[in-house]
Amino acid sequence: MDSSLRPQSRWETLALGIALGTSVTAVAAYLGYKYGTQSLIERHGGRLNAGRRKSAARAPPSRATSPGVPRSAARRGLELNGGGSGDGMDMVEAAAARAYYEAGASLTRPSSRAAPPNGHPRTRVSNEASPALADPIRRPNSRPAMVIAPTPALNAEGGDTTEYYATDADGMAHFPHPPTSSGLMSASEAELGGPLHGLAPGAQTHAHAHGLQYIPRPANTCLSPRGGAAGAGAAPPNGGAAREAVVATPAVPQYLKPGQGPAMVQPPTAGHVPNPGGNVLMHTYHTPCAGVAGVAPATVTQSSTNASFMAHEGKMIEDAAMHEAYVRVITPEHSPSEETEDVCYMLQEAMELRRKWLFKPVLSPEQLSHLAEAKELSDCIGDPFRWTPAPCKPDWHFRMVDGVYCVWDGAATAAAPAPEARGTPPPPDLQTAWLTPPGTAVDFFSDMHWLLRVSALGNVRSFTHHRLLLLEQKFNLHVMLNSDKEFLAQKSAPHRDFYNVRKVDTHVHHSACMHQKHLLRFMKSKLKKEPDEVVIFRDGKYLTLREVFESLNLTPYDLNVDMLDVHADKNIFQRFDRFNLKYNPFGQSRLREIFIKQDNLLHGRFLAQLTKEVFVDLEASKYQHTEYRISVYGRKPNEWDTLAAWVVQNRLASDNNMWLIQIPRLYNVYKESGIIDNFEELLVNIFEPLFEVTKDPESHPQLHLFLKGVSGFDLVDDESKPERRPNKHMPSPAAWNTKYNPSFAYYVYYMYANLFTLNKLREARGLNTFSLRPHSGEAGDVDHLAVTFMAAENIAHGINLRKSPSMQYLYYLAQVGLCMSPLSNNFIFLDYHRNPFPTFFARGLSVSLSTDDPLQIHLTKEPLVEEYSVAAQVWKLSATDLCEIARNSVLHSGYPHQVKMHWVHTKYWKMGPEGNDIQKTNVPALRMRFRKDCHTEEVTLLQSGASAHANRLRERKPKD
DSSP: OOTTTSOOOHHHHHHHHHHHHHHHHHHHHHHHHHHOOOOOBOTTTOOBOTTOOOSSOOOOOOSSOOTTSOHHHHHHHOOTTSOSSSOHHHHHHHHGGGOEEOOSOOTTOOSOOOOOGGGOOOEEEEEOOOTTTSOTTOOTTOOOOOEEEEEEEEOTTSSEEEEEEEEOSSOEEEEOOOSOSSOOOOOOTTTTTSOOTTOOTTOOOOEEETTEEEOOOOTTEEEOTTSOEEEETOOOGGGOOOOOOOOOOOOOOTTSOTTSSOOOOOOOOTTOOOOSSSOEEEEEOOOTTOSSTTOOOSOSEEOOOHHHHHHHHHHHHHHHHHHSOOSOOOOOOOOOOHHHHHHHHHHHHHHHHHHHHSOOOSSOGGGGTTSOOOSSHHHHHOOTTOOOOOOOOOOEEEEEETTEEEEEEGGGGTTOOOTTOTTSOOOGGGSSOSBOOSSOHHHHHHHHHHHHHHHHOHHHHHHHHHHHHHHHHHHHHHHHHHHHHHHHHHHHSTTOSGGGSOEEEEEEEGGGOSOHHHHHHHHHHHHHHOTTOEEEEETTEEEEHHHHHHHTTOOGGGOOHHHHOOSOOGGGTTOHHHHHHTTSGGGOHHHHHHHSOSSSTTTTHHHHHHHHHHHHHHHHHSSEEEEEEEEOOOSSTTHHHHHHHHHHHTTOOOTTEEEEEEEEOOHHHHHHTTSOSSHHHHHHHHHHHHHHHHHOGGGSHHHHHHHTTEEEEEEESOTTSOOOOOOSSOOOTTTOOSSSOOOHHHHHHHHHHHHHHHHHHHHHTTOOOOEEOOEESSSSOTHHHHHHHHHOSEEEEOGGGGGOHHHHHHHHHHTOEEEEOHHHHHHHTSOGGGOSHHHHHHHTOOEEEOOBOHHHHOOSSOHHHHHHHHHHHHHTOOHHHHHHHHHHHHHHSOOOHHHHHHHTOTTTTSSSGGGOOHHHHOOOHHHHHHHHHHHHHHHHHHHHHHHHHHHHHHHHSOOO
């Protein structure tokens, strides 16, 4: 039997089927590779998804569909590469007049693409509704216009290959690579009927493919930084080299006359959504090294990693924020009335008061900008416990006069009174001292009263209230219009997010720096390991740690955080006295003395060990820093030496912490106890050791080492206590010997005046200086905020600014730092939902978040992150908001100048993007640009109003 006629077996049939299927699959794969789409193009956003490739090609619909053929079948039969049954080229030429082309990948795509050489900017050319470029034969029900855009596709080496695809509302089709070295499609501007900026009308066409021309731009032509024409022969912006530039535009069909509908090239409009069918808008994102706006990448095929692509795109967005207009609402300013001009003049005078009284270093940060950055605190100050011989002791002398230390040189003090006659006036030849404050107490209190009168005027309150509301609404509109751009810029910053930016807890008390579980665990550990350690002297005998707990009927097994009873609860609201009792573990003051005091029988050993454990947690987080506030009471002169010995001998130093001295306002307690006789003794106990160690470091060597890590001074106590407002002629500190506590303003002036002289003396010796950063505005009168506006660098709390729009506006203008603690306020003075923090932040006040008392308030070992997380959840703060608040905390802190240069920017003291580096702070330049513009507008308004007021007064002044 013929084998050809023999029936095939099952195995032969199966093999034949497999072979046939493999062949079909191979053909299908080849066709899918050749005609398949690689990514989706979002029609109006320009977002390209380069991570996927469609398996089947889909072409735009044909305009010449026969009635009997379904529209989808005609669309599938169309090919844009010149082959196939459909007339693809006719379709391209007919649709070119109503299409818009994207000549560069969008900045918002998440795919990887190589950064163009020399930092060239991307240019996007879109087509909006224009009767000049509309298709005259297009029917009302015709389909949407086609989009042609470059799309990165993954190549064999893992990089990107730029390919082109055409798409409409229904599908996409592959478009072959244009045969040009620049990789960009372009058309002659003469054919468009109007000149594009920087493109010569007579440019020679050197290629033509698929209805598109490829025009080389003259090498001596560039675009201006804002998209305007620079003209032939103009130098490229930002110092870049001139290169060939092309602009992608559709080839105009033959039926459009040359003079019909000139193309319009406009500067970038932020927030613009392309609308096919009209004027050509060119969107350019500039980079510092860009020579020509609209320059294409040098090659078609590019390779890069996602990190390099995101870094480059983020750099372009950041630079666009530096130089280009962003989306914002410009409010029209009407001609100010005479009343407004008067208000502006008074507010300008109030700002002058702050400039008059506030201590300013001799060398400004700008004058110190030549110093190298310091990555950590130790890089700036060196080993904090290493003694270095001080320069020769100068022949300077200091003495307290009317409660304020003044400094003279040695020759002028020959006739000085004896030291025991501190309160006596100096001889006539000593009236002019070398170092003194800017004014006397009478001057200070007079200025304070003037400021309070101005802030209470009705027209001032109305004006400032209106301006603050306007600032708040501007911020809301900014977030609505620019939040996506800010988020994109943040994503492009490598190794930077909220967790990896520096944040400083600028207001936290050292005695409460640990959380309650940490303290309990430490106490149980000591009770287990050192039960026989003698820890306290009470009732005429020494007690061991075991005996102390036995006297309280406590065993290690019984201890828990509920019995510890240090956490705040609802019973302390509006009760500051009860809050202070929460510092006593188990309600026992003796345990507070043993574990969280440094001046005790153990010389603070337990507290030092506990502090080191907290330092370990801080250093593990790396990016969290603190300024622990530790108390000096002023009861006796040797308190400074005791504190310094505790810090130095226990080597309590960390790159993540600086110390801040807090002075409790407890004069009345010490007076009633007979510890001191008058207020001047309190000032002498606080400041005399500081002047001595500044003049001669060898007089207090440990104090000299300790002060290198101190950043400032604070005033603490219950602000809600009623007090009398100080008048202009208050008794001197030597004469204040009553049992009543002086007012807050009285404390502030004498703290400020002595710190002012001390800082001047330390500057002359080349030592670090201290800032005044008191608690203010947590409760009490508005007087507190007025006096700290004049004298303090920044303040803690400040929530009472919500009651005074005048003072709030002044704090905004001066950018006085507010170290706010909403969780702490929630337990003591103000419910969380009523806290003005989000309002202050939106209006542009310089606010930061701090913890205040983690022992009483927080629950975790990262209380600062806990504070941020609650605020973010309750007030819906974005990542940009959180990073801006963290940046503010660094500026509020007392860390050295060189450290802030490394953490923020080499010019961190400047407002706006000039003082911010997103690679360090993760704060987009758009946000900083917005803040600077708003602040500049307000300052300009005040200056113009004050100038008009002065001119009006000169005109009204009668001539002699």
